[in-house]
Amino acid sequence: MQSLCKVFIGIWYALSISLSFNAHGKDRIVLTSLNWEPYIGRSLPNMGYSYELINEALKVNHYSLEIIFLSWERAIELARKGHTDGMFPAYYSKKREKDFIFSSPIPGGPVGFYSRTDNNYRFASDPRENFAQAIEPLKKLTFGVVEGYVNYAPFDEAAYLKKRYTTSDDLNIKRLFKKQVDIIFIDKYVAQYIITKKYPWYSLELEFINPALEIKKLHIAFSRKAKHHQTFIEAFNKGLEHITRNGMVAEILLKHGF
Structure with a gap:
């Protein structure tokens, strides 16, 4: 039935x-x-x-x-x-x-990367000036991305980065919290909304990596x-x-x- x-x-x-x-x-x-x-x-x-x-x-x-x-x-x-x-x-x-x-x-709004606070990931330099150079310390990590999204052109074109795809920002944030990916690409305001409204216990565990790559x-x-x-x-x-x-x-x- x-x-x-x-x-x-x-x-x-x-x-x-x-x-x-x-x-x-x-x-x-x-x-x-x-x-x-x-x-x-x-x-x-x-x-x-x-x-x-x-x-x-x-x-x-x-x-x-x-x-x-x-x-x-x-x-x-x-x-x-x-x-x-x-x-x-x-x-x-x-x-x-x-x-x-x-x-x-x-x-x-601003877009960029979220990571776990315990990893303390940082750019080597300003990614808005030279993305490939700035991402050097992070290039061996796994990046969570939503299928079908346009993100940030230098990131989307970076075939040398390992990317794992999922169907939504919500699932991407869950994967990050559970350590299934190392970093995710996301709109900062979307991430803050999801964490505040759905998973407030994530707030001390996840952080936005400054600076934002772009204001979309x-x-x-x-x-x-x-x-x-x-x-x-x-x-x-x-x-x-x-x-x-x-x-x-x-x-x-x-x-x-x-």
């Missing part, structure tokens, strides 16, 4: 997503996303600052917004095929420009295969410009603690 219920739940979920795909049209924008707190998530107030911000930007030009939450790999794939209008929040990636057009940016910007990646992608990106960019000028962006950031 329990297995039958799971089958029915799976069918219902697939049908609900299918209906969302078929319903998106000229005045309604459907984007795939992931639960990526504190930026976006089902359980956050107004689904997070980034959702509220893009929703308000789109409302300027009378567009409604729907978010479908999936794993990030699945979110990318469905958007790439044009089954939705795009995906969000996305880091800019030159490699993905063949499939997506990136919107004007909204604020993101976030984008909507509109699918080139979606019918109205050019119209949608122009509407969003104009709306974002408008709510930036009138102070709404600053208000939303402040309300959500950014």
Whole structure:
């Protein structure tokens, strides 16, 4: 009986997503996303600052917004095929420009490495100036990475580093705590949120390795295969410009603690 219920739940979920795909049209924008707190998530107030911000930007030009939450790999794939209008929040990636057009940016956060405090890992020099030189003391370690993420270009291109992939930031943090990997790549605010809300006992065991490698910007990646992608990106960019000028962006950031 329990297995039958799971089958029915799976069918219902697939049908609900299918209906969302078929319903998106000229005045309604459907984007795939992931639960990526504190930026976006089902359980956050107004689904997070980034959702509220893009929703308000789109409302300027009378567009409604729907978010479908999936794993990030699945979110990318469905958007790439044009089954939705795009995906969000996305880091800019030159490699993905063949499939997506990136919107004007909204604020993101610092990204870099987390490690266990008892290892006391440090860079040899400033990694923003010469990553290969800075990473030299750490290059024999195992790095935890989330499958499908764009991270920091010199790190992503570093084929000489050993990387172990997983499906989420949450699992990556667990692996780090359990010593299954030595270091993980992660957004600093995402790590702090997960540790504070889910695993507070990790807080004395894990630390961010300063400095941050980069302060990332976030984008909507509109699918080139979606019918109205050019119209949608122009509407969003104009709306974002408008709510930036009138102070709404600053208000939303402040309300959500950014």
